[in-house]
Amino acid sequence: xxxxxxxxxxxxxxxxxxxxxxxPKEDPVTDSPGLPGENEPVTSPAPAPVAPRARLPMxxxxxxxxxxxxxxxxxxxxxxxxxRVEGGKHWRIKTTQGAVHVWVPPGxxxxxxxxxxxxxxxxxxxxxxxxxxxxxxQFRMSRQNALFIVPEAPASNEDNVKWPALTxxxxxxxxxxxxxxxxxxxxxGHSGAFRTVMQWVDHxxxxxxxxxxxxxxxxxxxxxxxxxxxxxxxxxxxxVGASVARASVGFAQQxxxxxxxxxxxxxxxxxxxxxxxxxxxxxRSQYDHMAIVTSRKVIPLLLRVTRLKPL
Numbered sequence: 685x686x687x688x689x690x691x692x693x694x695x696x697x698x699x700x701x702x703x704x705x706x707x708p709k710e711d712p713v714t715d716s717p718g719l720p721g722e723n724e725p726v727t728s729p730a731p732a733p734v735a736p737r738a739r740l741p742m743x744x745x746x747x748x749x750x751x752x753x754x755x756x757x758x759x760x761x762x763x764x765x766x767x768r769v770e771g772g773k774h775w776r777i778k779t780t781q782g783a784v785h786v787w788v789p790p791g792x793x794x795x796x797x798x799x800x801x802x803x804x805x806x807x808x809x810x811x812x813x814x815x816x817x818x819x820x821x822q823f824r825m826s827r828q829n830a831l832f833i834v835p836e837a838p839a840s841n842e843d844n845v846k847w848p849a850l851t852x853x854x855x856x857x858x859x860x861x862x863x864x865x866x867x868x869x870x871x872x873g874h875s876g877a878f879r880t881v882m883q884w885v886d887h888x889x890x891x892x893x894x895x896x897x898x899x900x901x902x903x904x905x906x907x908x909x910x911x912x913x914x915x916x917x918x919x920x921x922x923x924v925g926a927s928v929a930r931a932s933v934g935f936a937q938q939x940x941x942x943x944x945x946x947x948x949x950x951x952x953x954x955x956x957x958x959x960x961x962x963x964x965x966x967x968r969s970q971y972d973h974m975a976i977v978t979s980r981k982v983i984p985l986l987l988r989v990t991r992l993k994p995l
Contacts, residue, residue: 762860770820776811777860781846782836784853785814786862789824789832791995797829798867798891798992801853803837805875805898805977810836817977825980826987829995831865833857837873837880850884868991870894874977878902885909892920892990896976896983897969899923899932910964911939919963922986926969926976936966944968948981952988960989 764777773788800823804813813819814834823832835853836846847853857864868891873881875898882902884890893909910921925932936942943962947970949955959965969976976982988994 760859762856764860770824772820772824774820775860775862777856777862779836779856781852781856783810784836784856784860785810785819785834786857786860787820787823787832787834789827789829789995791829792831793829794831794863794865796867796993797831797865798990799833799864799869800828800830800987800992801833801835801850801869801871802983803835803871803873803877803880805837805873805877805896806839809839810834813977818980819983822980822983823987825984827984827995828987828990828992830867830870830987830992831862837877840876845880845883847880848883850887850890867993868892870987870990870992872896872983872986873898875973876900882906886913888915891918892922894922894924894986894990895932896924897926897928897932897973899925899928899935903935906935907938920991921963922965922967922989924967924969924976924982924986926971927973929968933966933968936964939964942966948985950981952985955989965989 762777762779764775766773766775768774769787771790772792775786777784777786802819804810804817808816819832819834823830833853838845854864869889870892871881871884871890872894874896878895878898878900879902881893881895881898882905885893885905885908890909893906895906899906906921908916909919910916913919923932923936933944936944941962942964943959944966945955945959946968948967969982971979971982
């Protein structure tokens, strides 16, 4: 599929709602070992359970104000429980800001690894998102050499941002005796996660942001990340639109370097080279707001369109 201009994508909004779009057929399950190929489908043995229709965030001024910094001593060792999930090591860490899940895939090599920080959306907590969205399975399906971190985040408009400073989350990892790798940091957030992610745009180590139907507000902050900030030239961004597709494409339309496409491909090879290399890629999703994070068709695929190294 050739990349679409943002203007052309904008013209597509006269079509029916996304839920009425035909869903792509399932690919055959592949058990081939080794590195992910260009045309290797992102599939799973069974379809994910259908999630109920989501209630979407309603933006107000208090939501986007910076929350207070973490208020513990910042020094004591953090308790963590360890087990094995999807063949990799998993820790659930207790902090004053809620639980943090950390997962390391089998075959992980810290010398060449990066970090993925996934921030969940509204109407769930981190434990619910970890379990119900099968995040470890999706991370493993991506086959990326990364340390995966899933922190607690607001579950509604009434909740404050739990980790307004990414530095505090990194310190929590150190206090749990988890050493983060030196490779690229990819931040991926769904829906109401924009409230957290928009406060991390000035962190010098974040390389790429992926917003999963999350462009409810924060355009100024995300502009700083991708264009106007002092390190913007080094950054990449992917914006996925479904329920907030108009706001998402409106954001992308501001930038001459943006590349847009209609629908997700079924394989990595379905992205053109221009789309994969784009500084700002906009994808209008054929999956609805919750299916973006439950279908196992989006998260693993987008993690391959990053600077992370494959396992």
